[in-house]
Amino acid sequence: MGQTLFDKVWEQHIVNQHDDGSVLLYIDRHLVHEVTSPQAFEGLRLAKRKPWKISSIAATPDHNVPTTLREAGITDEIARTQVEALDSNCTEFGILEFGLDDIRQGIVHVVGPEQGLTLPGMTVVCGDSHTSTHGAFGAIAMGIGTSEVEHVLATQCLIQKKPKVMRINVEGNLAGGITGKDVALYIIGKMGTAGGTGYAIEFAGSAIRSLSMEGRMSLCNMTIEAGARCGMVAVDDVTLDYVKGRPFAPDASQWTQAEAAWRQLHSDSDAVFDCEINLDAANIAPQVSWGTSPEMVVSITEDVPMLTQARDSVQHEGWARALQYMGLEAGCKIRDIAIDKVFIGSCTNARIEDLREAAAIVKGRTKAASVKQALIVPGSGVVKAAAEAEGLHQIFIDAGFEWREPGCSMCLAMNADRLEPGERCASTSNRNFEGRQGLGGRTHLVSPAMAAAAGIAGHFVDIREWK
Amino acid sequence: MDALTIHQGLVVPLDRANVDTDAIIPKQFLKSIQRAGYGPYLFDEWRYEDRGEPGMDCTHRPKRQDFVLNQPRYQGATVLLARENFGCGSSREHAPWALLDFGIRCVIALSFADIFYNNCFKNGILPVALDDAAMDQLFTACFSQQGFQLTVNLETQQVSTDSGLQFSFEVDAFRKHCLLHGLDDIGLTLQEVNHIHAYEARRKNEAPWLFQA
Numbered sequence: 001m002g003q004t005l006f007d008k009v010w011e012q013h014i015v016n017q018h019d020d021g022s023v024l025l026y027i028d029r030h031l032v033h034e035v036t037s038p039q040a041f042e043g044l045r046l047a048k049r050k051p052w053k054i055s056s057i058a059a060t061p062d063h064n065v066p067t068t069l070r071e072a073g074i075t076d077e078i079a080r081t082q083v084e085a086l087d088s089n090c091t092e093f094g095i096l097e098f099g100l101d102d103i104r105q106g107i108v109h110v111v112g113p114e115q116g117l118t119l120p121g122m123t124v125v126c127g128d129s130h131t132s133t134h135g136a137f138g139a140i141a142m143g144i145g146t147s148e149v150e151h152v153l154a155t156q157c158l159i160q161k162k163p164k165v166m167r168i169n170v171e172g173n174l175a176g177g178i179t180g181k182d183v184a185l186y187i188i189g190k191m192g193t194a195g196g197t198g199y200a201i202e203f204a205g206s207a208i209r210s211l212s213m214e215g216r217m218s219l220c221n222m223t224i225e226a227g228a229r230c231g232m233v234a235v236d237d238v239t240l241d242y243v244k245g246r247p248f249a250p251d252a253s254q255w256t257q258a259e260a261a262w263r264q265l266h267s268d269s270d271a272v273f274d275c276e277i278n279l280d281a282a283n284i285a286p287q288v289s290w291g292t293s294p295e296m297v298v299s300i301t302e303d304v305p306m307l308t309q310a311r312d313s314v315q316h317e318g319w320a321r322a323l324q325y326m327g328l329e330a331g332c333k334i335r336d337i338a339i340d341k342v343f344i345g346s347c348t349n350a351r352i353e354d355l356r357e358a359a360a361i362v363k364g365r366t367k368a369a370s371v372k373q374a375l376i377v378p379g380s381g382v383v384k385a386a387a388e389a390e391g392l393h394q395i396f397i398d399a400g401f402e403w404r405e406p407g408c409s410m411c412l413a414m415n416a417d418r419l420e421p422g423e424r425c426a427s428t429s430n431r432n433f434e435g436r437q438g439l440g441g442r443t444h445l446v447s448p449a450m451a452a453a454a455g456i457a458g459h460f461v462d463i464r465e466w467k
Numbered sequence: 468m469d470a471l472t473i474h475q476g477l478v479v480p481l482d483r484a485n486v487d488t489d490a491i492i493p494k495q496f497l498k499s500i501q502r503a504g505y506g507p508y509l510f511d512e513w514r515y516e517d518r519g520e521p522g523m524d525c526t527h528r529p530k531r532q533d534f535v536l537n538q539p540r541y542q543g544a545t546v547l548l549a550r551e552n553f554g555c556g557s558s559r560e561h562a563p564w565a566l567l568d569f570g571i572r573c574v575i576a577l578s579f580a581d582i583f584y585n586n587c588f589k590n591g592i593l594p595v596a597l598d599d600a601a602m603d604q605l606f607t608a609c610f611s612q613q614g615f616q617l618t619v620n621l622e623t624q625q626v627s628t629d630s631g632l633q634f635s636f637e638v639d640a641f642r643k644h645c646l647l648h649g650l651d652d653i654g655l656t657l658q659e660v661n662h663i664h665a666y667e668a669r670r671k672n673e674a675p676w677l678f679q680a
């Protein structure tokens with residue numbers, strides 16, 4: 001019987017098989033940021049342990065960093081303490097860090113792939129649930145808690161049980177303007193936020209293969225929102241072209257051997273999955289979330305659902321709470337929803353391709369007067385520089401959008417970028433939970449082009465009709 | 468980590484599905500570099516009327532009276548009931564830290580998100596998944612009886628009440644062993660160092676690009 005992509009990578013990383021069915025799994029790449037690591041480093045010190053493999057670790061501050069006036073440093077004292085703790089831990093243990101003054105600094109899930117720190121067939125972990133992003137490279141990439149961060153630092157391994165494996169096949173052609181983000185939201189809308197619990201998901205099919213690496217990363221990024229342990233896409237030419245020449249990718253002397261190994265990273269034709277789902281790409285329209293969970297999502301052409309459409313009492317109650325929190329009437333048209341702010345950024349959608357898509361919409365237009373603020377927050381210093389080299393920043397600035405420094409920013413609003421109570425935001429991030437973008441803030445998850453168009457029109461519009 | 472064998476305690480019913488870790492402990496409290504001190508901010512946005520900030524003294528903050536954790540009859544609860552997909556979203560271990568710091572040692576729900584479930588065991592909290600019918604019975608009993616208590620026995624894998632309700636639950640043998648004995652799994656893994664060295668030696672030939680300094 002053939003193997004799945006997941007099986008292949010999993011097997012290559014088994015250090016020891018335990019009697020109870022769990023394995024000791026070897027970790028190739030450990031990405032670290034300031035929020036979930038200080039307690040882990042403290043634990044190491046208390047136990048007088050050292051990191052097992054320094055060269056596997058790379059760190060960058062992202063969650064807590066300001067996106068304006070970098071020269072002034074971090075004024076929030078508690079945030080500064082945390083970022084300084086990362087700096088000093090990296091210095092103490094000799095860990096590679098892209099600090100605030102380094103152009104390579106940015107959101108950890110943008111930085112890893114961009115630097116070639118994320119490679120096909122790796123096991124990648126980070127103390128952050130959106131580590132699933134890196135699965136776009138045919139890697140097993142998982143978010144872990146702080147105790148496990150410490151475990152990986154100390155042992156280079158994790159104790160894991162093999163999850164079940166699901167394949168989601170999306171066949172056919174995606175319509176113009178439909179991105180990896182829309183595919184992700186569409187799938188979560190179908191499966192629910194617990195639909196992937198206990199599974200590793202492989203995304204396959206012609207529509208997935210047609211996505212760029214950026215699109216695949218947006219898709220895998222949101223796998224965690226479907227409850228899955230990780231998401232993956234098989235390696236192909238698109239993957240290899242992206243990886244080749246990146247700073248930490250194998251150089252010419254090792255490339256041939258690496259490529260030969262990576263070319264094997266796809267599910268065999270006779271591989272068997274625990275679950276398979278088939279979707280038609282032609283059915284995917286631009287998606288807009290209306291509620292307080294990523295599964296509360298519909299197409300731009302649809303309406304906010306009626307409570308009578310809920311499948312059971314638990315969903316009915318969840319929807320009722322969500323409508324109240326979001327300040328929406330059941331049955332209202334998505335296109336009629338007016339927004340107060342736009343946020344284009346986050347580990348889902350802050351790569352160069354995302355910014356290009358948004359800029360193409362904005363070019364030559366201006367932000368609606370009713371929109372109070374539109375933030376563009378590049379995913380890394382490298383993305384920012386690339387966008388500036390193409391003149392994208394000027395397009396945004398001319399349209400009345402704000403061009404910021406890289407970081408997580410209003411995705412989770414740990415810094416000064418946030419929604420005020422009751423404000424409604426078209427956001428390219430990945431979570432619309434209550435209070436996620438600020439206490440009382442209302443988030444609608446969309447693609448970069450949809451967010452940009454909403455910023456110009458003042459309400460949601462169908463990007464397929466944008467002229 | 469504190470061991471847990473049998474735990475008996477007052478139960479608080481949080482009758483919601485998809486409770487996410489952003490709700491359990493909002494982001495502003497993630498700025499701390501400590502493991503303790505999160506209890507007063509557990510469910511901060513649901514518990515208080517005002518916006519909580521790290522370091523705030525919570526004793527005089529205005530409380531939302533309709534939130535279950537604020538009701539007098541549930542004060543001192545150590546067991547939390549919830550519905551499906553508890554702990555979804557962010558991987559923040561601050562969520563179990565906040566629950567533990569508040570005093571919760573056991574969460575009983577229809578289902579849990581993977582990372583949260585795992586994080587609980589690392590911190591001496593026992594997450595118990597029961598089926599729909601069992602959850603309905605527990606919620607009903609908890610709402611109807613003042614001072615409703617549960618006994619959770621990890622050894623026998625059973626949840627029971629004085630009145631005779633009893634439910635069995637599943638738990639992975641390794642996690643059970645660690646929680647029963649309060650074991651640190653880093654120490655356990657380090658007993659396998661020979662395997663790790665052997666793996667690395669082999670892997671260096673297969674994939675040398677993973678071993679560059």
Ligand code: SF4
Binds near residue numbers: 062063107346
């Ligand atoms: S951008 Fe948002 S989701 Fe991504 S790592 Fe930062 S806070 Fe988490």
